[in-house]
Amino acid sequence: xxxxxxxxxxxxxxxxxxxxxxxxxxxxxxxxxxxxxxxxxxxxxxxxxxxxxxxxxxxxxxxxxxxxxxxxxxxxxxxxxxxxxxxxxxxxxxxxxxxxxxxxxxxxxxxxxxxxxxxxxxxxxxxxxxxxxxxxxxxxxxxxxxxxx
Numbered sequence: 001x002x003x004x005x006x007x008x009x010x011x012x013x014x015x016x017x018x019x020x021x022x023x024x025x026x027x028x029x030x031x032x033x034x035x036x037x038x039x040x041x042x043x044x045x046x047x048x049x050x051x052x053x054x055x056x057x058x059x060x061x062x063x064x065x066x067x068x069x070x071x072x073x074x075x076x077x078x079x080x081x082x083x084x085x086x087x088x089x090x091x092x093x094x095x096x097x098x099x100x101x102x103x104x105x106x107x108x109x110x111x112x113x114x115x116x117x118x119x120x121x122x123x124x125x126x127x128x129x130x131x132x133x134x135x136x137x138x139x140x141x142x143x144x145x146x147x148x149x
Contacts, residue, residue: 003080003087011078011089011115014124015071019093023069027055028149033126035116040129043109043139054129065141066107069095087115087124093131097141107141109133 014033021030036051042058063069071093079088090112097107111131115124133139 003078004084007080007084007087008076008078010124011087012073012076014115014126015073015076015089015091015111015113018126019069019071022059022063023067023095024148025063025145026148027059027063030059031055035125035127038126038128040131042129042131043133058131060147062141064145064147065143066095066097067104067143067145069093071111084120085117086127089113089115097138098143099138100142102142105138107133107137109137 018030018033021027021033031051034051034054037049038051038054039047039049040054040058041047042054042062044061045058048054048057071091073091075092077090081087090110092108092110095107095109096104098104109132111129113126113130114128116127117124
C-alpha cells in the first residue's frame with residue numbers, strides 16, 4: 001500500500017524545514033522537529049540518545065563547520081505505517097566542508113529518519129536519525145560559523 005500524498009508531503013516539508021535550520025546553524029527551532037527521546041547515529045557519533053545529547057554531541061560539532069546543507073528532495077523515499085502514525089524518510093543530501101587549510105570540498109551523504117506522531121493531524125517528529133557521509137568523504141570539516149541560536 002502506497003503512503004498517502006499528504007503524509008509524503010509532510011515528511012518532505014519536515015526535511016525542507018530541517019535543512020534550512022542546519023544550513024542556518026539554528027539549533028533552537030530545529031529542536032521543535034524532534035521528539036525529546038530521539039535516538040541517532042551521525043557523521044560524528046555512533047549512538048546518541050536524547051535531544052540534548054544529539055544537539056550537543058552531533059549538531060553543534062558539525063553544523064557550524066559546513067555550508068550549503070541541502071536535502072535533495074527529488075531522491076526522497078517514504079514508508080508510512082497503515083495507521084499513519086509512524087513513517088520513514090530516506091534522502092540524500094549535500095553540503096560543503098572545509099579542509100584545515102580552508103579549501104572547500106564536496107561533502108555528500110544520506111539520511112534516514114524515522115518519524116512518529118500521536119494522531120494523523122499532528123506534524124511529524126523525528127524519533128531516530130541516521131546521517132552518514134558518502135564513502136571517501138573527509139570525516140571532519142574545519143569551517144567556523146557562528147550559531148544563529
